[in-house]
Amino acid sequence: EVQLVESGGGLVQPGGSLRLSCAASGFTFDNYDMHWVRQPTGSGLEWVSGIGAAGDTYYAGSVKGRFTISRENAKNSLTLQMNGLRVEDTALYYCAKWEARRGWDHWGRGTLVTVSS
Amino acid sequence: QSVLTQPPSASGTPGQRVTISCSGSNSNVGGNFVYWYQQLPGTAPTLLIYRDDQRPSGVPDRFSGSKSGTLASLTISGLRPEDEAYYYCVPWDDSLRGWLFGGGTKLTVL
Numbered sequence: 277e278v279q280l281v282e283s284g285g286g287l288v289q290p291g292g293s294l295r296l297s298c299a300a301s302g303f304t305f306d307n308y309d310m311h312w313v314r315q316p317t318g319s320g321l322e323w324v325s326g327i328g329a330a331g332d333t334y335y336a337g338s339v340k341g342r343f344t345i346s347r348e349n350a351k352n353s354l355t356l357q358m359n360g361l362r363v364e365d366t367a368l369y370y371c372a373k374w375e376a377r378r379g380w381d382h383w384g385r386g387t388l389v390t391v392s393s
Numbered sequence: 394q395s396v397l398t399q400p401p402s403a404s405g406t407p408g409q410r411v412t413i414s415c416s417g418s419n420s421n422v423g424g425n426f427v428y429w430y431q432q433l434p435g436t437a438p439t440l441l442i443y444r445d446d447q448r449p450s451g452v453p454d455r456f457s458g459s460k461s462g463t464l465a466s467l468t469i470s471g472l473r474p475e476d477e478a479y480y481y482c483v484p485w486d487d488s489l490r491g492w493l494f495g496g497g498t499k500l501t502v503l
Binding site: 311313321326335336380384385 | 495
């Protein structure tokens with residue numbers, strides 16, 4: 277069974293940093309692209325960042341230059357390093373597995389990031 | 394404000410058919426596959442339709458997707474109370490070079 281478990285969320289002041297992690301199991305992690313998608317409370321979904329199986333990375337314009345996505349295949353782990361956090365980054369952050377044909381076919385439960393002074 | 398336009402709400406009674414639209418442009422809906430996700434209250438999204446009109450195993454055939462030009466649509470036939478949820482369309486956008494979610498449609502089953 278595919279499982280994605282996010283961690284690392286919390287309360288941080290504007291300008292601060294936070295490192296999110298996603299522990300993956302139940303599939304061959306190396307073979308799949310992985311993504312982060314976020315959702316502010318009471319609002320819609322927003323794609324944040326993705327990393328290919330080969331390590332290529334891509335970012336939404338709103339986070340480019342501030343967030344860094346990475347993966348450690350040996351540990352089946354996905355990471356999102358978030359620097360220069362802004363109030364508008366406050367959201368529930370989901371980790372999602374990308375299947376080449378079907379899209380995001382598995383999602384975690386999310387970890388909550390709150391940016392506030 | 395999203396450049397993909399979905400109606401903020403839709404409704405129907407049990408048994409009815411409801412269609413949710415997703416209007417975009419040639420750089421997204423018109424030129425790339427569209428995916429649809431269902432989000433039940435308090436849960437993570439789940440895949441409903443991929444590559445415009447393909448249904449994953451386990452998704453009832455009451456759900457169908459279609460696309461014409463820059464307009465994608467999700468149709469739910471034989472509406473059930475458990476279909477009450479938010480629905481999101483998402484294509485790749487060539488101009489933004491990223492994935493673009495529609496604003497979401499809240500479906501209410503009356």
